Amino acid sequence: MDIGRVFSKRSFVLGLLLLLLILLATSPLYSPRYTVVLLSNIFMYIVITVSWSIFSGPTGYISLAPAAFFGVGIYTSAILGKALPLPAVIGIGSLASFCLALLVGALTLRLRGIYFIMFTFGLVELLRHLLLFWECTVMGRRGRIVIIVDNTTVYYLMLIIFVILMLTAYLIRRSKLGLALQSIGQEEEAAAHTGVNVTMVKVITFAISAIFMGATGSIMATKWTYIDPYIAFNPLYSFMPVLMAIFGGMGQLYGPVIGATIFTYLEEFLITRFPYYYMLIFGIILVIAIAYLPDGLVGLIGKLWKRISARKHAHT
Amino acid sequence: MIVTILNIVIAGLLMGGIYALIAVGFSLQYGVARVLNVSHGEFIMLGAFITWTLYTVLGVNPLVCLIICGPITLIIGFLLHRTLFTHLRTSSVSFAAFEGKSMLASFGLLFIIQNTAILIWGNPARGYTYLDSSVNIGGAIFGANRLVTLGFALVIGLVFYLFLARTRLGKAIRAAAQDPGTAGLMGVNINQVLAICFGLGALMAGFGGVLISMCFSTIQPAMGFQYTIIALIVIVLGGLGSIPGSFIGGFVLGLIGSIVSYWQPALSLAAYYLLFVLLLLAKPTGILGK
Numbered sequence: 001m002d003i004g005r006v007f008s009k010r011s012f013v014l015g016l017l018l019l020l021l022i023l024l025a026t027s028p029l030y031s032p033r034y035t036v037v038l039l040s041n042i043f044m045y046i047v048i049t050v051s052w053s054i055f056s057g058p059t060g061y062i063s064l065a066p067a068a069f070f071g072v073g074i075y076t077s078a079i080l081g082k083a084l085p086l087p088a089v090i091g092i093g094s095l096a097s098f099c100l101a102l103l104v105g106a107l108t109l110r111l112r113g114i115y116f117i118m119f120t121f122g123l124v125e126l127l128r129h130l131l132l133f134w135e136c137t138v139m140g141r142r143g144r145i146v147i148i149v150d151n152t153t154v155y156y157l158m159l160i161i162f163v164i165l166m167l168t169a170y171l172i173r174r175s176k177l178g179l180a181l182q183s184i185g186q187e188e189e190a191a192a193h194t195g196v197n198v199t200m201v202k203v204i205t206f207a208i209s210a211i212f213m214g215a216t217g218s219i220m221a222t223k224w225t226y227i228d229p230y231i232a233f234n235p236l237y238s239f240m241p242v243l244m245a246i247f248g249g250m251g252q253l254y255g256p257v258i259g260a261t262i263f264t265y266l267e268e269f270l271i272t273r274f275p276y277y278y279m280l281i282f283g284i285i286l287v288i289a290i291a292y293l294p295d296g297l298v299g300l301i302g303k304l305w306k307r308i309s310a311r312k313h314a315h316t
Numbered sequence: 317m318i319v320t321i322l323n324i325v326i327a328g329l330l331m332g333g334i335y336a337l338i339a340v341g342f343s344l345q346y347g348v349a350r351v352l353n354v355s356h357g358e359f360i361m362l363g364a365f366i367t368w369t370l371y372t373v374l375g376v377n378p379l380v381c382l383i384i385c386g387p388i389t390l391i392i393g394f395l396l397h398r399t400l401f402t403h404l405r406t407s408s409v410s411f412a413a414f415e416g417k418s419m420l421a422s423f424g425l426l427f428i429i430q431n432t433a434i435l436i437w438g439n440p441a442r443g444y445t446y447l448d449s450s451v452n453i454g455g456a457i458f459g460a461n462r463l464v465t466l467g468f469a470l471v472i473g474l475v476f477y478l479f480l481a482r483t484r485l486g487k488a489i490r491a492a493a494q495d496p497g498t499a500g501l502m503g504v505n506i507n508q509v510l511a512i513c514f515g516l517g518a519l520m521a522g523f524g525g526v527l528i529s530m531c532f533s534t535i536q537p538a539m540g541f542q543y544t545i546i547a548l549i550v551i552v553l554g555g556l557g558s559i560p561g562s563f564i565g566g567f568v569l570g571l572i573g574s575i576v577s578y579w580q581p582a583l584s585l586a587a588y589y590l591l592f593v594l595l596l597l598a599k600p601t602g603i604l605g606k
Contacts, residue, residue: 062416107597113412114352114556117419118548119596122589125545129586136582239423246420276431283427290421291403
């Protein structure tokens, strides 16, 4: 009977996810254009946040490099957008991010704690300023024009990336790799002694997470028409995913998804009307989430749920 | 030729004085209180804006503002540490977890302080001029305010060094830097001392802000972050947690910046980051690090 319950619960969740997917896949047919644009934006943040938390969630290495990988994707799209079809551009964008992450990972993942954080942050700034220098002095003009793609195509591409990412994240969590990552997060030395190839695991996961950021960058670039190093390598794209993942809670796969959705919606809602209040609220929520929500929103809900169900049991 | 070299060196030292002052505060906050305070630059911005307000509205001499802005940022920093960071420190499972969390919390503070400042002072650049007569040093010409700034930076650095080396509180701070746990067992009120360190870091930032507003004609609410980055590079250069290291590192970075901008002005920021990234890879302990 217990097995039956587990099965039915599982098929219920699967059914729910399938329904959600069908709803999302058909939404451009009947919902207004604004919703489609908003959903693409939400997908963008979800993809960056979830791919960030694939690596940083279990290991505890706080990477501030997402903006670098995202920016590489954006620039790939800007440079190759005219010459190549979009799928090829996306492929090259993700590959470029993957290679950069492999290189960076191999160089830096022996740095721990604060050194790693600072390095990844410095990397974004370095790339931005080198690019800026290159554009200003060698090419003589700052920024580039990007070929525009219509909103529905962007939406579907983001949906595909999102689904692939969620499957990858799920499989990694379930696999030996996920277990290795968790053991690294808990005690790296012990993980190495139990036979985990620590460096390999870290570099590979870091690079896998960069693929999705690169792909997202090269898709979303088509929405901006004009980009320059300040837009492409904006450090905010490094900090946002960290905040969203922490706010949502990294204990569960859907935590970062919820965090990213809420924040993107909040951003859409507030930034046009009260930009400074938005950033102020953003800061306050960040401080509160870090100080009082160690497991994020999901952890909080879980705790409340446990309390409620415990009370129920106590009564019966 | 000699005048050119003199120009580069003096410009580097003048810049380096400010860098050193900012970095010492940053280093104190990271080295002792273990908070990588990303919002350090916002305290600089606060110092600069309070000075601007006092000077343009009430006509207070910017140098007098040092003794007004310093205590204000000191108190803000102290209270922040007593409330937010002490809570984070006592609730974190490990040391590394605290470092990560406090960095992110200070990032939240960055947004809070910066946008509060925008709401108060508005977004456009402000500025005032003070002591901008020029001084000739062996053919190289510099503003008097820059020289005054360098002088103050050196004096503040020296006074602070004496404070750490000679006073009882300084000893407690040094003990807390070595091992907070043991220092606590030896009767140091550790929460208080760490909060004082954080506050002193903010005080340095406030001083830095006053001097910066005096030297550079424009100040903006978003100006803080660039100084945080400079401080970050300097403390890596000088060795994380080493206060003399960050003082020396400030001057070294000032000189490097001055040399690079003479040769190729557009590259000076890129050069800073390149130096930063290479240092982290090759010698993460810096010049004076252990």
